[in-house]
Amino acid sequence: MKIDFANLQYQHELYKEEIENAILQVARNCNFIMGNEVQELEKSLEEFTSAKYAVSCSNGTDALLLAMMALDIKPGDEVITTPFTFIATAETIAFLGATPVFVDIDEKTYNIDPNKIEEKITPKTKAIIPVSIYGQPADMDKISEIAKKHNLKVIIDGAQSFGSTYNGITDSALADISTTSFFPAKPLGCYGDGGAVFTNDENLANKMKSLRLHGQSKRYHHKYIGMGGRLDTMQSAILNVKLKYYPKDLAKRAEVASKYTKALENKSNIVLPYVDKKTTSAWAQYSIRVKNRDELQEKLKLAGIPTAVHYPMPLHLQECFIYLGYKKGDFPISEIVSEEIMSLPMNPYVTDEEIEYICENLG
Structure with a gap:
């Protein structure tokens, strides 16, 4: 059996006619930048998330920058965040000349441990960036x-969690600003790079709209130092089609995750994903923990089962962050x-037969 990790080809086949027609329409209109599809x-996105303002942008990294x-x-x-995430979370902090301040994670959810945040707050601290790792929001209460006690801002890095909820509210509407990514392999992906920022603050929304257009207030008049951070019309057209089916895809992801958990719950050599009762996950990944990861990955590879490691080295040990002065042992969890972490194939289309085959080979 040969299993596809993300199954993007199958998804395209499902929605092929609508997506290709949408692409063709943009090509025929030749309105490739900030066309009507972007506003649509x-x-x-505002309707889906209940955030008052959604601002599309070029990718999830630029969403954090914006x-x-x-x-x-x-x-x-200083900006407090987690060392257990993709580098963009802390890279963007450093890119702006600010200092990433890391806080260890909760051992069950793998999200930032809120009980360890306050001890890292200093007079220089300006914001907290929790990451909704693998699709599950952090403990936002x-x-x-x-944040309120110390007058700090909160930015949710929701690159993996679009459509997840915390106490019934999507994580796109939980913070001062929330971000997401539409990278092709994300739960809602376009056919290239893409992202968005969300806020309930009109002033912040207008500022981010300006910042993504080089800080323009009107054409060739620049209020801020900004960036070229627009989402192009073609990607917007693709996302307009895929967003219609996204609730169904989210439900299927949850179903696949549930089947994995049921099939693996009695295997003592595996730590299964934990989802807090306050949350729902977008299930960007189904990530288990095992002691013999390298050996197991090789065994699965030979059986035609792809796996991935998100992430093999925490950020405080990355070469680019040596200047921060962290060392091995600083964030033990x-x-x-x-x-130990290892991600199994996860997409809405993993079949029961594939799940059975994968789980048998995990034995």
């Missing part, structure tokens, strides 16, 4: 309480999880 997408730029994160500022 942003309106649909959020921090809108909140005036500057050189010398505690994080919001800490992140380090242990990084050594």
Whole structure:
């Protein structure tokens, strides 16, 4: 059996006619930048998330940059986040000249541990960036309480979690600004790079709209130092089609995850994903923990089962962050999880037969 990790080809076949017609329409209109499809997408994203304002942008990394730029994160500022995430979370903080300050993760959810945040707050701290790792929001009640107490802003890195919820609210509407990515392999992916920022604050929304257009207030008049951060019309047209089917895809992802969990729950050599009762996950990944990861990955590879490791090295140990002065042992939970984590094929179309085959080979 040969199994596809993300199954993008199958998804395209499902929606092929609508997607290809949408692409053709953009090509015929030749309105490739900020066409009508962009505004249509942003309106649909607002309706889907219940966030008052959705601003599309070029990718999930630029979404984080836009959020921090809108909140005036500057050189010398400190931003608290997790070391167990994709590098973009902390890379963007450093890119703006601010300092990433890491806090270890909760061993069950793998999200930032809110009980360890306050001890890292200093007069230089300006914001907290929790990451909704693998599709599940962090403990936003505690994080919001800490932020309010210390007058800090909160940016949710929701690159993996579009459509997830916390206490019934999507994580796109939980913070001062939330971000997401539409990278092709994300739960809602386009056919290239794409992203979005969400806020309930009109001033922040307008500022981010300006920042993504080089800080323009009107054509060739620039209020801010900005960036070229637009989402192109073609990607917007693709997302307009896929968003219509996204609730169904989310439900199927949850169903696949549930089947994995049921099939694996009695295997003592595996730590299964944990989803807090306050949350629903977008299930960007189905990630288990095992002691013999390298050996197991090789065994699965030979059986035609692809796996991935998200992520093999926590950020505080990455070469680019040596200047921060962290060392091995500083964030022990992140380090242990990084050594044991392994993602199984996850998409809405994993079949029962494939799940059975994968789980048998995990024995």
